[in-house]
Amino acid sequence: MAYAIKKPGRTVADQSYVVEAVKGLGVTFKRFFQNTIGPAENRKTATIRYPEESRDYPERFRGVHRLTHRADGSPRCVACLCCSTACPAQCIYIEPAEYEADDPRHGYERYPRVFVIDELRCIFCGFCVEACPCDAIRMDTGTHVPASWKREHFIFDKETLMSIPGKDGTYVTANPRHEPGDPTHPGLDREKAH
Amino acid sequence: MPTFKLDGQEIPFEPGDTIIRAAWKKGVEIPHYCWHPGLSIAANCRMCLVEIKSARPMALPILAWDEKKKDYVETTKNKLQPACQIEVTEGMEVASKGAAVEKAQGAVQEFLLLNHPVDCPICDQAGECKLQDYWLAHQKKLKRKDTEPVHKPKAVRFGPTIVYDAERCIMCTRCIRFCDEVVGDHVLDMRERGNKNEITVSPGRELDHAYTLMTEHVCPVGALTSKDFRFKARVWFLRSAPGVCNGCATGCNTWVDYDPRYQRVYRLRPRDNEQVNKFWMCDAGMMTYKRFHEDRILTGRVRQEGRVVEVPRDVAIEASAKVLEKSQRLAVVFSAQHTNEDNFVLGKLGREHLGGTALYLAALSPESVPGGWKGDAILRHPDPNPNRAGATAVAGGELRSTADLAADVAAGRVDAILSLGWAAGESVEQLASLANVPHVNLSSNIGPLTQVATVVVPVATTAEASGTFVNAKGMAQQFQRAVNAPLGIKSAWETLIEIGKRVGREIAFAKLPEVRAAMPATTAAVAAAS
Numbered sequence: 001m002a003y004a005i006k007k008p009g010r011t012v013a014d015q016s017y018v019v020e021a022v023k024g025l026g027v028t029f030k031r032f033f034q035n036t037i038g039p040a041e042n043r044k045t046a047t048i049r050y051p052e053e054s055r056d057y058p059e060r061f062r063g064v065h066r067l068t069h070r071a072d073g074s075p076r077c078v079a080c081l082c083c084s085t086a087c088p089a090q091c092i093y094i095e096p097a098e099y100e101a102d103d104p105r106h107g108y109e110r111y112p113r114v115f116v117i118d119e120l121r122c123i124f125c126g127f128c129v130e131a132c133p134c135d136a137i138r139m140d141t142g143t144h145v146p147a148s149w150k151r152e153h154f155i156f157d158k159e160t161l162m163s164i165p166g167k168d169g170t171y172v173t174a175n176p177r178h179e180p181g182d183p184t185h186p187g188l189d190r191e192k193a194h
Numbered sequence: 195m196p197t198f199k200l201d202g203q204e205i206p207f208e209p210g211d212t213i214i215r216a217a218w219k220k221g222v223e224i225p226h227y228c229w230h231p232g233l234s235i236a237a238n239c240r241m242c243l244v245e246i247k248s249a250r251p252m253a254l255p256i257l258a259w260d261e262k263k264k265d266y267v268e269t270t271k272n273k274l275q276p277a278c279q280i281e282v283t284e285g286m287e288v289a290s291k292g293a294a295v296e297k298a299q300g301a302v303q304e305f306l307l308l309n310h311p312v313d314c315p316i317c318d319q320a321g322e323c324k325l326q327d328y329w330l331a332h333q334k335k336l337k338r339k340d341t342e343p344v345h346k347p348k349a350v351r352f353g354p355t356i357v358y359d360a361e362r363c364i365m366c367t368r369c370i371r372f373c374d375e376v377v378g379d380h381v382l383d384m385r386e387r388g389n390k391n392e393i394t395v396s397p398g399r400e401l402d403h404a405y406t407l408m409t410e411h412v413c414p415v416g417a418l419t420s421k422d423f424r425f426k427a428r429v430w431f432l433r434s435a436p437g438v439c440n441g442c443a444t445g446c447n448t449w450v451d452y453d454p455r456y457q458r459v460y461r462l463r464p465r466d467n468e469q470v471n472k473f474w475m476c477d478a479g480m481m482t483y484k485r486f487h488e489d490r491i492l493t494g495r496v497r498q499e500g501r502v503v504e505v506p507r508d509v510a511i512e513a514s515a516k517v518l519e520k521s522q523r524l525a526v527v528f529s530a531q532h533t534n535e536d537n538f539v540l541g542k543l544g545r546e547h548l549g550g551t552a553l554y555l556a557a558l559s560p561e562s563v564p565g566g567w568k569g570d571a572i573l574r575h576p577d578p579n580p581n582r583a584g585a586t587a588v589a590g591g592e593l594r595s596t597a598d599l600a601a602d603v604a605a606g607r608v609d610a611i612l613s614l615g616w617a618a619g620e621s622v623e624q625l626a627s628l629a630n631v632p633h634v635n636l637s638s639n640i641g642p643l644t645q646v647a648t649v650v651v652p653v654a655t656t657a658e659a660s661g662t663f664v665n666a667k668g669m670a671q672q673f674q675r676a677v678n679a680p681l682g683i684k685s686a687w688e689t690l691i692e693i694g695k696r697v698g699r700e701i702a703f704a705k706l707p708e709v710r711a712a713m714p715a716t717t718a719a720v721a722a723a724s
Binding site: 081082108109133134 | 315349351424426428430
């Protein structure tokens with residue numbers, strides 16, 4: 001059933017628009033002076049001056065991958081292929097190899113001769129980090145993949161991945177562990193005891 | 195056949211069978227590490243403990259908590275016995291499940307893992323390791339020992355092919371028993387006791403007999419690893435196709451393990467066949483997979499003014515058609531390396547359509563195998579060709595050797611050659627006269643025959659095509675294609691039909707079963723049966 005709606009009454013001040021326009025300009029100027037004059041901490045802008053300024057990503061942000069280092073600078077990765085197995089985008093390619101018998105790192109046995117991540121294919125799900133039993137691959141870099149105009153620049157090889165530091169600026173992992181060959185490696189062996 | 199009851203299921207057995215063997219024959223697995231159907235019984239892993247309910251139970255006095263008396267009371271429990279060692283008797287009742295057995299299995303599993311390094315990411319056995327499988331099936335909880343495990347030597351070189359890791363070893367002694375019982379070479383043994391126990395090689399020796407890779411294959415955990423396969427691939431990426439070994443006339447049944455992503459074969463494993471190879475294969479046989487990828491011929495080759503020029507496959511087929519059209523006295527060379535189907539279509543084209551009457555067989559001789567070839571009483575047949583019997587049967591009688599062919603060419607009795615395969619018992623120098631007549635060769639790899647040919651057409655290897663071999667015992671065995679042939683390359687019989695079309699001879703086979711159906715009854719009948 002149709003019924004009539006009563007129009008709200010308008011005063012002369014409303015009708016002239018002047019008062020409301022001045023009120024609105026007041027807000028604009030308040031913000032303008034607040035954000036341009038005076039100390040930076042008082043500013044209440046929603047925007048930042050990118051790229052000069054950037055915001056920190058949250059603690060758990062999954063950034064570009066990195067490969068952590070051992071104390072001797074070799075990759076912690078043992079090329080077990082768990083990350084490439086878990087990867088739903090199939091963007092990780094690894095070729096395992098063995099340290100030669102005369103290499104001081106022979107005790108680690110296995111290492112990645114080739115470790116490549118196609119960052120264009122990666123969906124940043126973090127499954128590789130979850131799957132890694134050695135904490136060798138991490139996404140705690142706090143940064144994303146830098147932009148580029150060439151596809152090849154997104155193919156990150158082992159050297160590139162090892163050159164990216166973590167958020168704390170180091171190349172090591174937060175979860176160190178004893179590894180064969182470490183002087184701190186506990187337990188018995190034929191040389192030490194029995 | 196008498197039967198016994200395993201977990202309520204009636205299982206038939208032959209007199210003398212142990213519980214585990216009878217169950218294994220029926221396809222029921224009782225968890226085990228040290229037992230292997232082809233080896234003697236050691237009963238040292240204790241993983242196969244079962245409860246025998248019938249017969250006189252072996253009672254163990256124990257103290258059990260009595261809820262009513264609020265005290266321990268003296269009672270007995272049924273002693274569990276290893277299923278690998280106890281012979282089955284008629285009507286026996288066995289439980290391989292249930293609280294008592296499962297507790298024992300979990301405890302044994304925990305014990306075996308007490309000092310295990312659990313370095314599964316590094317270990318090559320990950321993905322096919324019984325410790326992993328049984329942990330999930332029978333333990334599923336962490337070990338209670340929280341001290342550092344006992345460390346033992348890692349990555350010890352046992353010989354040219356095998357690396358040993360003492361920490362991962364569970365002392366099942368399968369490798370020792372394999373060397374003793376199958377190979378008859380007591381090169382491995384154990385030393386020390388308890389948690390210092392490890393496998394050693396006899397002083398002054400290396401693990402270097404002809405079956406060393408089998409020790410790796412029988413190892414249920416990652417203690418013995420093959421240097422060849424080590425760190426090359428992960429088994430969960432591999433698929434398996436049933437194959438037949440190309441190494442000799444025994445024709446051992448294999449699993450061809452390949453990576454479907456890269457279309458590459460990574461290893462061969464023995465496939466159980468009681469009549470042919472039981473559970474075993476020799477090192478040389480397991481290494482034949484390398485030939486699938488090494489020394490391949492991937493393009494056509496045509497000899498022009500003494501130089502070999504690589505040409506597209508189509509051009510090579512065109513050139514071979516020209517050679518075959520002109521021929522009056524064609525020599526047809528069958529191959530002991532190629533399948534019955536390939537040889538059959540070769541005969542069809544060479545003899546029936548092109549009128550070739552001089553028939554030969556290209557086969558390796560023991561001396562021509564790189565590194566030499568010697569047969570033995572275990573598996574290795576003195577003849578290093580997988581299909582001499584099949585090729586001879588398909589050709590319909592005894593064939594002359596490639597040495598005879600060289601003599602016939604020198605005497606001018608032949609004006610063109612159509613040959614299959616790369617193999618020959620003679621060297622390139624001995625076959626030099628073959629280069630004097632136009633020679634069409636279909637081959638997958640480089641070998642003496644390809645080097646003296648005028649035109650070489652590339653064909654698929656046995657991993658890239660299905661087919662049938664007949665072994666020295668006269669058994670025809672089929673194998674399946676594992677990987678795809680490189681782009682454009684087809685199996686030899688398909689290529690021969692293409693060449694036939696170019697010379698205007700229609701051979702009406704479109705599919706492999708059609709070729710098999712047309713083959714002589716003797717080979718075709720056995721082929722169908724296997």
